[in-house]
Amino acid sequence: MNDHYHENCQALLSSLSEYIDGELPQELCAEIEKHLEGCDNCRIVLNTTRRTIDLVQGPTSEEVVPDDVRDRLFKRLNLDEYLSPKH
Amino acid sequence: MGNSTTHDFSIEALQSGDRAEFARLVDAYSTQIYRLGLKMLGNQQDAEDILQNTFLNAITHMKSFEGRSSLSTWLYRIAANEALMLIRKRKPNINIEDIQHEDADEIPLPETFVDWSVLPEKELLTGEAQKAIEAAVKKLPESLRMVFILRDVEDLSIKETAEVLNLTEVNVKTRLLRARMALREQLSSYYAERTLSKEKP
Numbered sequence: 001m002n003d004h005y006h007e008n009c010q011a012l013l014s015s016l017s018e019y020i021d022g023e024l025p026q027e028l029c030a031e032i033e034k035h036l037e038g039c040d041n042c043r044i045v046l047n048t049t050r051r052t053i054d055l056v057q058g059p060t061s062e063e064v065v066p067d068d069v070r071d072r073l074f075k076r077l078n079l080d081e082y083l084s085p086k087h
Numbered sequence: 088m089g090n091s092t093t094h095d096f097s098i099e100a101l102q103s104g105d106r107a108e109f110a111r112l113v114d115a116y117s118t119q120i121y122r123l124g125l126k127m128l129g130n131q132q133d134a135e136d137i138l139q140n141t142f143l144n145a146i147t148h149m150k151s152f153e154g155r156s157s158l159s160t161w162l163y164r165i166a167a168n169e170a171l172m173l174i175r176k177r178k179p180n181i182n183i184e185d186i187q188h189e190d191a192d193e194i195p196l197p198e199t200f201v202d203w204s205v206l207p208e209k210e211l212l213t214g215e216a217q218k219a220i221e222a223a224v225k226k227l228p229e230s231l232r233m234v235f236i237l238r239d240v241e242d243l244s245i246k247e248t249a250e251v252l253n254l255t256e257v258n259v260k261t262r263l264l265r266a267r268m269a270l271r272e273q274l275s276s277y278y279a280e281r282t283l284s285k286e287k288p
Contacts, residue, residue, distance in 0.1 A: 010196070013194055013196070013197070013268075014194060014264070016264065016267075016268075017260060017263050017264040017267060018260070020267075023245075040200070041197070041200045043202075044200045044201065044202045044204075045197045045200070045271070047202055047204040047205075048201075048202065048203060048204050048271050048274070048275055049267055049268070049271045050204065051203070051204035051211070051274075052267065052270050052271045052274050053239050053267065055211060055212075055220055055274065056220055056223075056224060056235075056239065056240065056270060057239060057240055058217075058220070063118065063122055064118050065117045065118050065121045065138070069121065069131075069135050069138065070114075070117065072135070072139070073113065073117060073135075073138055073139055073142065074110070074113070076139050076143070077109070077113065077139075077142055077143065077146065078106075079106060079109065079110045079113065081106075082106065082107060082110035
């Protein structure tokens with residue numbers, strides 16, 4: 001399916017991260033969006049890259065250090081007296 | 088874990104050995120550091136070692152913290168070094184040319200063009216899919232994985248990531264793009280099959 005990865009597509013690829021992160025000037029975004037309208041492959045690369053980032057991020061905000069790991073950490077640092085309650 | 092959190096702690100208290108303040112610091116940052124270790128090394132024991140060594144180092148070197156970077160950046164730098172040291176201990180044969188290659192301008196072109204991003208959430212996040220995602224991250228070369236985790240998982244800015252890893256912002260951007268593309272390619276091979284089989288009547 002990669003039978004025509006054009007120069008424009010390669011240019012988009014090099015700016016893809018910054019486009020996703022909203023770090024490109026407006027004129028460049030407009031140019032990229034114009035290209036995306038007519039290029040299925042680049043649209044797919046953009047959509048799947050965004051999704052990839054979401055998926056790897058996962059539910060990280062809900063992750064916490066397990067209690068037993070925290071206990072051992074405080075003991076190792078000689079901070080046992082501050083173990084409970086959680087600061 | 089942005090710059091603003093630095094102001095929640097008294098550097099003076101930390102540097103004078105105030106243990107209650109240090110305990111507060113440990114609780115504020117241990118989740119992020121543990122997660123970094125977990126994603127870099129892929130197992131809980133190594134993540135715990137990185138966590139402990141990071142704060143032991145921080146206690147030892149607290150007095151030399153000059154505030155040129157934020158406290159969080161400083162802690163991430165210690166943690167990233169601990170993680171990379173542990174990886175090198177496990178894999179002493181990392182080729183320096185590979186790392187130089189990762190900073191090259193040329194980005195490998197995408198190969199899979201299937202829009203699996205439209206798959207429903209429950210299919211993207213099955214137990215098997217989670218394992219495929221973890222395996223994809225693990226497969227990234229360390230230098231790309233570290234940049235990806237700091238930027239995309241820990242949400243550091245490009246500038247902060249560059250400070251943590253002592254890289255230029257250009258290098259961080261190049262590695263980030265390479266990491267994202269490599270992960271996209273791997274997840275595309277995994278999900279494309281599922282997407283295509285759904286499209287068949």
